[in-house]
Amino acid sequence: MKAVRLIALSLVLALMIFPLLWMFRVSLMPPGAGLSLEELISPALSLLPYQDILTSGKMALFFFNSLLVGVVVTVANILFCFLSGYAFARHPFPGRRFWFYSVLFVLMIPSHIVIVPLYIMLHKLGMYDTYWALILPFAVNPIGIFLVRQYLETLPTSMEEAARIDGASELQIIFKVVMPLCKPALAVLAIQVFLTNWNSFLFPLIFTSSESVRTLPVALALYQGHQAIDWSHLMAGSSLAVIPVLAVFLVFQRQIVSGITAGAVRQ
Amino acid sequence: MKSISISFAILALLLLLQCGGGKTDGVVIEWWQFWTDPAIKPTIEKMIADYEAANPGVKINITDLTWANGHEKIVIAFSSGTAPDIVELGSDWIWEFASTGQIAPITDEVVKDTSLFHGWTPATLDSQIYAFPWILGTRVLFVNNALSTRAGLKDKYVPANWEQMKLLCYKIDSLGEDIYGFGANAAEKHTLYKKFLPFYWSTGGRIISEDGKYAVISSDRCYQALKFYKELSDSCGMIDTQRRLEDAFLAGKVGVIISGDWLLKRIKRGNINIDFVTSLIPGPEYPGKSFVGGEYLAVSSKSPHQREAIRFIKYLTSKENQILFCKTNYSANPSHKEAALDPFFKDDPNLMTFVSQLRLSEFPPPDPQWVYIEDIIETMLEEILFKNAPMVETLYEARNKIQKLIDSK
Amino acid sequence: MKRQILAGNFLASPWIVTFLAFWLFPLFYSFFLGFTDFRLMRPDYNWVGWENYINLFRDKAFIEALINTFIFVIGTIPFTTVIALILALLVEKKIPGQALFRSGYFVPSITSMVVIALVFTNLYSRDGYLFLLAKMLGMHPPENGFLLSSKTALLSIMAMDIWMSVGYYMLIFLAGLKAIPEELYEAASVAGASGRQKFLHITLPLLNPVTVFVIVINSIKSFQVFTEIYVMTKGKYGTSSAVYFIYESGLNRFEFGYASAAAYLLFVIIAIFSILQLGLMQRKHY
Incomplete structure (x- = not known):
């Protein structure tokens, strides 16, 4: 039985990573080579695409920008989405329904429509072409709030009540009791937010123009020319871009499975 | 909490640096x-x-x-x-x-x-x-010389008119199962019409009359050009996107394609080993016209x-x-x-x-409504080339749509 | 009680502030524009009332895009949800190579959609691996590749989308599974419940809020499918989606008022869909 499961899992695994192996293979093609079957299974290998990217100097800056924005936005989201999500799940404050709907509202409007007025606003606020334009509007992600709220609904309230009876302050309850219980959800949130930001293209493209604040996806888009795609460089850059997200995933996925589980809750 | 304050400190510092550029006179x-x-x-x-x-x-x-x-x-x-x-x-x-x-x-x-x-x-x-x-x-015509000589044509042969071009494409197409004569574009936005219009223009046809008052795309000339293009596309065309057609041309799988100077650059930069010739786009008679x-x-x-x-x-x-x-x-x-x-x-x-x-x-006719006209022409081409819609009716329909746009001004 | 109210407002303030500062104006502004004939780059515009909305219902391209969007949503969400849940259940148990499987399944979600879409454009083409694989399996793929045929283009994009998103939703299910108290399973085992009974009477009901999240978020995202289509087919071969239509008319043909109306129409559809889902599924739990 166990063997069957392992084989099934491995087959699915092969299916899942195959297109990424293709991407990696292309990233090792000599620049200018074609993508036909014959060429891809040929032993031609070239590290030139990687070398070009790693030595082009500015890539380090774009990488740093992406990392900076990603880390700040992720940290902000973990804190803010947790607090807001907690309020929506546990505090019956007036207007709760309204504000919760506002979360969904923002999610449901296509970004191509709001991007124009948002651009005008950021310009008026003097944030255009600064890190702020990439951070502030995204510091509280509606999906994150929704996730935390839904997650808290699966958790029993018994521990919070017990702490309240023991005379713990609201802050203590939030950070010492609820937050640790939410660890798996916050880990998912961290991965999701970092990932979305790391790959975000349209907003950074429209909201910035200088190289000093350019992010990686915008820089990589430059390899997609008007008439031809520079496949090997684009795929090499994309393969490199996977690494930080993978690192974030590996760090946080442990939190998802090894965090204090609700099983520890004394009923 | 500590990590938050650190990140914000870094951020503040960077923002300061960014603003520190100062103004130049x-x-x-x-x-x-x-x-x-x-x-x-x-x-x-x-x-x-x-x-x-x-x-x-x-x-x-x-x-x-x-x-x-x-x-x-x-x-x-x-x-x-x-x-x-x-x-x-x-x-x-x-x-x-x-x-x-x-x-x-x-x-x-x-x-x-x-x-x-x-x-x-x-x-x-x-x-x-x-x-x-x-x-x-x-855009000009690219011919794979290795394929055309293999098909029995003389070295560096280029077609001068539609008849010759058709013959060349047919001959190359018959070289093998996976070799195509002509690179015909699939339904691809902003691309397909650029490949067809040269043939129409080569007949002396226009999209809008000189005084800008009438749509004239349903002319017999357009019908002739469409018939020629569809024949090529149907009988010996590899139908794919422009980028992939260029890949196929470089790989020796397509004999004749229409492309721009970016392809020359690609061949040069990539040191791609290919024996090819370029020529003017043929018309019904020599020479034809191209898109720019x-x-x-x-x-x-x-x-x-x-x-x-x-x-x-x-x-x-x-x-x-x-x-x-x-x-x-x-x-x-x-x-x-x-x-x-x-x-x-x-x-x-x-x-x-x-x-x-x-x-x-x-150039396409200078008209602020060109985005809409382009759309109409592309839809027409898709209907005729890929859905086998009746040519004359579809042409008239397109003409009427363009006319409506002109009249609404 | 008063303290609670204050605390609630205070805790929710990060969102309230962000919403008021960054989203309220864009939302209202575009809602307003939906009732005008505003075109990008033209400063003057007129109030046209419901005309944009009426025209949308007469616009064949929009209706087609809307139908495609529905096909996309209905055709992907059940698969994504079920596969993600199965994967989560499989990798939750202790097995050799657990971390490897988990990361492997998640990796497709990591890469940017643009890059994935470019990769699949190749895999689906006439000399791509997926095309050749389909041929080897005795299927008859359309001769110009999967993306250049109205029969298969949308389905191919949907398949890619499922491939790409199951890992992400698996992760959410994994987190949700962790919230279910272990004692419940132990008690059920003592009472002699079978694995199937435990799944139906403990796992599914307790996982419900997370399942609701997965389905609602996935619906919202799928209703807004855009990038794949923009990169792979530009809306040709029967793949135009609602947001692709909005993009085309708003940013390419500059009919921003019209596009805004389309966006709000889509919003209403998504909202109804989500409220139905929230209402139907939440109730079961309480």
């Missing part, structure tokens, strides 16, 4: 452009540096645009009143920007240059000039430095700089007529094909 000209390829960008940067050195007090601030969504960035900036001083526009975008008053008419400043340059058609609206032609690009588009430079109507901007544009488009640009980028169609006389072009038969084709090529 004199004129700063913002320029948005698309040439970001590492092979050409340094040349552009050098041109700027030379210009700044020769013109103290003027600074050129360059911003890279990406082909993916770069258009949107321009549109959003212009409609929000935050446009750069100079913007690079594709030829088919100029009308929309001109008719909405977003870019400044520069007629008086450039009227003396008009005879020196190609490509004023798309830059002109209601007899005012709104943009300066920079690097143009036409290009990159233009325009000045925002809100720019406070219009004079300085035009001066810089003239510098960029000067004969010397265009030659330099074409040499570095392997571009074939400088807008400056004298630039095209440089030995760089003369010594290369393939580049010369482009230079000659440019004189035999057309």
Whole structure:
């Protein structure tokens, strides 16, 4: 039985990573080579695409920008989405329904429509072409709030009540009791937010123009020319871009499975 | 909590650094452009540096645009009143920007240059000039010489008219199961119509009558061109997207395709081993016509430095700089007529094909409604080529739709 | 009680502030524009009332895009949800190579959609691996590749989308599974419940809020499918989606008023869909 499961899992695994192996293979093609079957299974290998990217100097800056924005936005989201999500799940404050709907509202409007007025606003606020334009509007992600709220609904309230009876302050309850219980959800949130930001293209493209604040996806888009795609460089850059997200995933996925589980809750 | 405060401290520091640039005295000209390829960008940067050195007090601030969504960035900036001083526009975008008053008419400043340059058609609206032609690009016929000789044709054979082209494609197509005669475009936005219109134009046909009052696409000429194109596409065409057709051509799987100078550049840069010849696009009789588009430079109507901007544009488009640009980028169609006389072009038969084709090529009709007309033509082509819709009826339908657009003005 | 109210407002303030500062104006502004004939780059516009909305219902291209969007949503969400849940259940148990499987399944979600879409454009083409694989398996793929045929283009994009998103939703299910108290399973085992009974009576009901999240978020995202289509087919071969239509008319043809109306129409559809899902599924739990 166990063997069957392992084989099934491995087959699915092969299916899942195959297109990424293709991407990696292309990233090792000599620049200018074609993508036909014959060429891809040929032993031609070239590290030139990687070398070009790693030595082009500015890539380090774009990488740093992406990392900076990603880390700040992720940290902000973990804190803010947790607090807001907690309020929506546990505090019956007036207007709760309204504000919760506002979360969904923002999610449901296509970004191509709001991007124009948002651009005008950021310009008026003097944030255009600064890190702020990439951070502030995204510091509280509606999906994150929704996730935390839904997650808290699966958790029993018994521990919070017990702490309240023991005379713990609201802050203590939030950070010492609820937050640790939410660890798996916050880990998912961290991965999701970092990932979305790391790959975000349209907003950074429209909201910035200088190289000093350019992010990686915008820089990589430059390899997609008007008439031809520079496949090997684009795929090499994309393969490199996977690494930080993978690192974030590996760090946080442990939190998802090894965090204090609700099983520890004394009923 | 600690990590949060640290990140914010770093951020604050960076923001301070960013603002610390300080203001320079004199004129700063913002320029948005698309040439970001590492092979050409340094040349552009050098041109700027030379210009700044020769013109103290003027600074050129360059911003890279990406082909993916770069258009949107321009549109959003212009409609929000935050446009750069100079913007690079594709030829088919100029009308929309001109008719909405977003870019400044520069007629008086450039009227003396008009005879020196190609490509004023798309830059002109209601007899005012709104943009300066920079690097143009036409399409020519590429023939895989190895395949055509294998098919029994003499070395370096190129077809002169439709009959010969058909024969050539058929012969190559019969070479093998996985070898196709003609690279026929699939339904691909902004691409398919550019491949068909040359054949229509070659018959002397027009889309809109000369006085701009009537749609005339349902003519017999268009029918003939469509019939010819559909026959090629159906009987010996590999139907795929332009990029993939070019891949297939380079891999020796397609005998004849229509493409631009970017393909020459790709062959050259990638050291691709392929035996090919280029030629003018054939018409029913020799010679035919091709499609041309290009990159233009325009000045925002809100720019406070219009004079300085035009001066810089003239510098960029000067004969010397265009030659330099074409040499570095392997571009074939400088807008400056004298630039095209440089030995760089003369010594290369393939580049010369482009230079000659440019004189035999057309821009889409200058019409602010072109985006809609383009859409109608593409839909018509898709219906006829891929859904086998009846040709005459579909042509009439398209004509009526275009006529309706003209009448609604 | 008063303290609670204050605390609630205070805790929710990050969102309230962000919403008021960055989203309220864009939302209202575009809602307003939906009732005008505003075109990008033209400063003057007129109030046209419901005309845009009426025209949308007459616009064949929009209706087609809307139908495609529905096909996309209905055709992907059940698969994504079920596969993600199965994967989560499989990798939750202790097995050799657990971390490897988990990361492997998640990796497709990591790469940017643009890059993935470019990769699949190749895999689906006439000499791509997926095309050749289909041929080897005796299927008859359309001769010009999967993306250049109205029969298969949308389905191919949907398949890619499922491939790409199951890992992400698996992760959310994994987090949700962790919140279910272990004692419940132990008690059920003592009472002699079978694995199937435990799944139906403990796992599914307790996982419900997370399942609701997965389905609602996935619906919202799928209703807004855009990037794949923009990169792979530009809306040709019967793949135009609602947001692709909005993009085309708003940012390419500059009919921003019209596009805004389309966006709000889509919003209403998504909202009804989500409220139905929230209402139907939440109730079961309480």
